Amino acid sequence: MVRLDSIxxxxxxxxxxxxxxxxxxxxxxxxxxxxxxxxxxxxxxxxQQIKALERELGADLFLRARxxxxxxxxxxxxxPLARRILADADTARHEVQELVQLRRGRVxxxxxxxxxxxxxxxxxxxxxxxxPGIRLLIEESGSHDLVRELARGALDLALIVLPLPTPAxxxxxxxxxxxxxxxxxxxxxxxPGRDGRAVEIGDLEGERLVMFRHGYDLRELTxxxxxxxxxxxxxxxxxxxxxxxxxxxxxxxxxxxxxxxVAARAGRGLRVTPLARPGLHRTIALAHRSDVAPPRAARExxxxxxxx
Numbered sequence: 001m002v003r004l005d006s007i008x009x010x011x012x013x014x015x016x017x018x019x020x021x022x023x024x025x026x027x028x029x030x031x032x033x034x035x036x037x038x039x040x041x042x043x044x045x046x047x048q049q050i051k052a053l054e055r056e057l058g059a060d061l062f063l064r065a066r067x068x069x070x071x072x073x074x075x076x077x078x079x080p081l082a083r084r085i086l087a088d089a090d091t092a093r094h095e096v097q098e099l100v101q102l103r104r105g106r107v108x109x110x111x112x113x114x115x116x117x118x119x120x121x122x123x124x125x126x127x128x129x130x131x132p133g134i135r136l137l138i139e140e141s142g143s144h145d146l147v148r149e150l151a152r153g154a155l156d157l158a159l160i161v162l163p164l165p166t167p168a169x170x171x172x173x174x175x176x177x178x179x180x181x182x183x184x185x186x187x188x189x190x191x192p193g194r195d196g197r198a199v200e201i202g203d204l205e206g207e208r209l210v211m212f213r214h215g216y217d218l219r220e221l222t223x224x225x226x227x228x229x230x231x232x233x234x235x236x237x238x239x240x241x242x243x244x245x246x247x248x249x250x251x252x253x254x255x256x257x258x259x260x261x262v263a264a265r266a267g268r269g270l271r272v273t274p275l276a277r278p279g280l281h282r283t284i285a286l287a288h289r290s291d292v293a294p295p296r297a298a299r300e301x302x303x304x305x306x307x308x
Contacts, residue, residue, distance in 0.1 A: 017089065019053040020082045022046050023061060027079050030069045080152065087153025091295060105297040106135040110146040110158035112217055113242045115284065118261030119159070119177075123308050127301050134297045142215040147171065150289055156298035159305075161217040162283040173285040176305065180260045181221070181280040183273045186252040191273070198276035201229045208236035208254040210245050217282065222257045225280055246270065 025035035026046070036043040054061050059074035071079065094106055111120055116138065124136060139149060143160040150158050151170055162173065183199045185192050192207055193199035204226060211233070212219040226233040236254035242262065249256050250269040257280065263272045286305055288294050294302060 019049050022049050024082050027071060084153050102131050102297055104133040107298045107301050108137045108156045110139040110149055110155045113140045114259050114262050115159045116140050117242050118259055118265055123305055127304055143217050156294045157302055158287045160285055160287050162285045170290055171287045172290045173287045176284045176286050178281055178283050181257050182260050182263050183255055184249050184258055184263050184270045185255040186250055187271045189252050192255050199273050200276045201225050205231040209233050210248045210254040210256040211235045211238035212245055213239045
């Protein structure tokens, strides 16, 4: 077994940046020819560079069998470090290329799908109006996946839901807002709840829910609330993204618990009913890696989100 610290220590050797690119390409494609095509180099040259990297590290990185390329323990240990080095170098390159007036550059922003629907459109429009040359690259996913992408350097910023499922000491988080959740239903369906003015969590025991796919923070929050109230939720449909869930509710397939901002933007065809006190809430935070300052353009977007 090759330890991470021994591999990290080998970075003091004359390891070439290009070798890491080739190594990651082979690790991700599990094929030398496809990896060579991906990095635009002849396959023999790529193979020679991988062998040179293995000699420098003193360990084989791949188990080579006809039609079957797998990572060794040393390769598994190197892969996340190599990805992070490449991502950091890519970020540094874009940071240096930015002009003083922020006329060009990029921001890689991650957000949960509900935040892409509710919070981000107005802020991103204002940012784009002010800095039209900055490319905005948006990654939609659950908080757990976004934290992982931040940690490996694939994102500059991420809007996540707190608390995190597991501690993330390598991240800096700043609370952005605390948002109420509401129940949405079709206007043609019976009004949910007992009095039509508010829905108790216990009232959902008699309702069929339209539920998000696994990995959605809203799914975990809703299911946990139902279980705390003493029942298992009944799903009419499950596995959808935000737009699909709202569409299924409009069609009368069931009710859904969604953020208030999403419900406010959903337009016609939905009835919105608040949850009775204490209700359900979620805390939204803006996160970035603690060990690397976000690029300048990302810091400007961060400022606009915090001042919105």
